[in-house]
Amino acid sequence: MKEFIDYILQFGNLNKQQTDFITSKAKTLELHKDEYFSEAGKIPRYVGFIIEGVVRFCYYNNKGEDITQYFVDENNFVSDQQRFEAQVVASEYIQAVTDCKMLVFSKKDWDEIGNTILGWDNITGLILKNCLLKTIERRSPLVSEDATTRYLSFIEQFPGLVNRIPLSHIASYLGITQQSFSRIRKNIR
Amino acid sequence: MKEFIDYILQFGNLNKQQTDFITSKAKTLELHKDEYFSEAGKIPRYVGFIIEGVVRFCYYNNKGEDITQYFVDENNFVSDQQRFEAQVVASEYIQAVTDCKMLVFSKKDWDEIGNTILGWDNITGLILKNCLLKTIERRSPLVSEDATTRYLSFIEQFPGLVNRIPLSHIASYLGITQQSFSRIRKNIR
DNA sequence: CAAACCATTTATCATTTGGTAAAAACTAAT
DNA sequence: ATTAGTTTTTACCAAATGATAAATGGTTTG
Secondary structure: OHHHHHHHHOOOOOOHHHHHHHHHHOEEEEEOOOOEEEOEOOOOOEEEEEEEOOEEEEEEOOOOOEEEEEEEOOOOEEOOHHHHHHOOOEOOEEEEOOOEEEEEEEHHHHHHHHHHOOOHHHHHHHHHHHHHHHHHHHHHHHHHOOHHHHHHHHHHHOOOOOOOOOHHHHHHHHOOOHHHHHHHHHHHO | OHHHHHHHHOOOOOOHHHHHHHHHHOEEEEEOOOOEEEOEOOOOOEEEEEEEOOEEEEEEOOOOOEEEEEEEOOOOEEOOHHHHHHOOOEOOEEEEOOOEEEEEEEHHHHHHHHHHOOOHHHHHHHHHHHHHHHHHHHHHHHHHOOHHHHHHHHHHHOOOOOOOOOHHHHHHHHOOOHHHHHHHHHHHO
């Protein structure tokens, strides 16, 4: 819980009373590996904050391939935010890659926090901008790099993740087949 | 100017007095093809809104290659927003791809609008989130698509742009060499 | 018009990656 | 330990892309 509050306080000042109110609304959610936090075709139920575990954002392309868009790990927010705010159906999945423990907020509670705490919308706006920028900075360079370089940047950007998640997901995140990925790993060793 | 106001009003309500105040702060900036709107190593001077023309966000990778991250065309905001807000040096370039006419706001005027108009920060926050999301949605799929598919999506996403900008920029946006790009265009015809 | 310059296409060959299939390594359950 | 199931690695060949070089086409300038 401390990590959660620390995270938020990076983006704005809140007093103890306010942070207490926020945490009073947080519920704990546990997901097993491969379970969905949010699904295409369904309305996202929660905003989440990962205490333990890793999730991935993914979708299926027109060839039926499972494409990982990005990973989110400990001490980060997880949300299909636009769809959550608007309460409309999502077009992508958010799936637990490992067993996960997270703090979650329902739409009702999330709105209540917004109506109660002045500046909350501002803080969450900053958090979201921050997440989006980080995503672009990580994902965009992949387009112009060769597969080996992509893998090396992945290791830099997500140290420790390689050993925690199925290689097939990493391969799809990097935009290559699992076989190519395996070959590349061999060449690096 | 009307397009500019219409754009803003999509993200929040403002009365005539408020929009008049905003437009009173706007200056016109013309850029010739290849001139920079913002440069790596310099502090971004303006937030811009393109009335006519196309710009690209780009940087040089460690091989010295010129990489186009994305394009922005008419009736859209252009800004290295984080660096502009914080007034710190940028790490990428924003370059005119064609001659451009834009509305621009200096940091001083931009802040003054924020201090004067209640809700302005909220509106600009929404605009930025919107731009970032669009960027991710456009750029991210490129990672997992083959070059031909990338080109076809580019044509869909930026109809009309193909004929206005140098093909070398499109190739670098798509993450392929200009020669491959030329070959792909031939195969499609 | 000619010359110089830049953008685009073609050509050739080397390298990388994809597709298919199978083997090997690892896990979990009995 | 054995089996079944899954994940990861190998192998082979076809296809796509990169690198280098040169040719073509178009534009600007004198």
